[in-house]
Amino acid sequence: MQLQKEELEKLDRKYRLNLINSISGIKPANLIATKSVDQKENVAIFSSVVHLGSDPAQLGFVMRPQSEVPRDTYPNIVETGCYTINQVPESLIKKAHYTSAKLKKGDSEFARMKLQQEYIGGFYAPFVKESQIKIGMKHLESIPLPNGCIFVVGTVELLAVPDAAVNALGQLDMAGVSGVGISGLNSYYGLSRLDTFPYVREGEIPDFE
Incomplete structure (x- = not known):
C-alpha cells in the first residue's frame, strides 16, 4: 500500500x-x-x-480537543493541579479499555x-x-496544538514501583510487570524484552555487515 496525502483524504x-x-x-x-x-x-485510558x-x-x-461539554480529566487537572499516571498490566486491559466510554460528567x-483506587x-x-x-504528577503547563488538542506537561512528584522491577542501573523491566502497549485505538499487545545494549559512544560502534 502506498498512498499520497490526497488519496488518504479520500479514504x-x-x-x-x-x-x-x-x-x-x-x-x-x-x-x-x-x-x-x-x-x-x-480515570481514563491514554496512549500518548x-x-x-x-x-x-x-x-x-496529549489531551483531545475539549468540547463545549468537557469531560472530567482535563478540568480536574487544571483545577487541582494533580493527576496520576498508572501503567496498564495485562490483567487489566479490558476494564482499562472501557474507561474510554463517554460517561456523564461526574x-x-x-x-x-470496578477498578480499585x-x-x-x-x-x-x-x-x-x-x-x-504508579506516578503522581503535578500539572506544569498546557500547550495548545495545531489540531486543537492540548499537550499536557507535568512534573513527577511521586513514583511507586515494585523493587524487583528495577535493576541496579535503575532500569524498569516492563515485561516483568506485565506491561502492555496499544496500537491504534483498540488493539493491545504484550511486551517482552528482546535485548539490552550499552550507552552508545562513537568509538564503540560495532562493524556492521
Whole structure:
C-alpha cells in the first residue's frame, strides 16, 4: 500500500481513522486518574504519555480537543493541579479499555469498571491499585496544538514501583510487570524484552555487515 496525502483524504473515514492511529506503532497504555475539587474520582485510558526529561523529571501526554461539554480529566487537572499516571498490566486491559466510554460528567469509571483506587503518600489524586507502575504528577503547563488538542506537561512528584522491577542501573523491566502497549485505538499487545545494549559512544560502534 502506498498512498499520497490526497488519496488518504479520500479514504473511508473509519478506515482512515484506524490506519492513521496505527502507523505510529505500539504506544504505552496508561490510565490517567484525577479527582475533582468536590472529591469525585475519574480515570481514563491514554496512549500518548511520553518522557520529556529526567532532571527535572517530566512527562507529557496529549489531551483531545475539549468540547463545549468537557469531560472530567482535563478540568480536574487544571483545577487541582494533580493527576496520576498508572501503567496498564495485562490483567487489566479490558476494564482499562472501557474507561474510554463517554460517561456523564461526574460519573466515576472506577465504580463503573470496578477498578480499585488507592491513595499513596497523601497525594491528592487517586492511583489505580492494580497497576504496577504508579506516578503522581503535578500539572506544569498546557500547550495548545495545531489540531486543537492540548499537550499536557507535568512534573513527577511521586513514583511507586515494585523493587524487583528495577535493576541496579535503575532500569524498569516492563515485561516483568506485565506491561502492555496499544496500537491504534483498540488493539493491545504484550511486551517482552528482546535485548539490552550499552550507552552508545562513537568509538564503540560495532562493524556492521
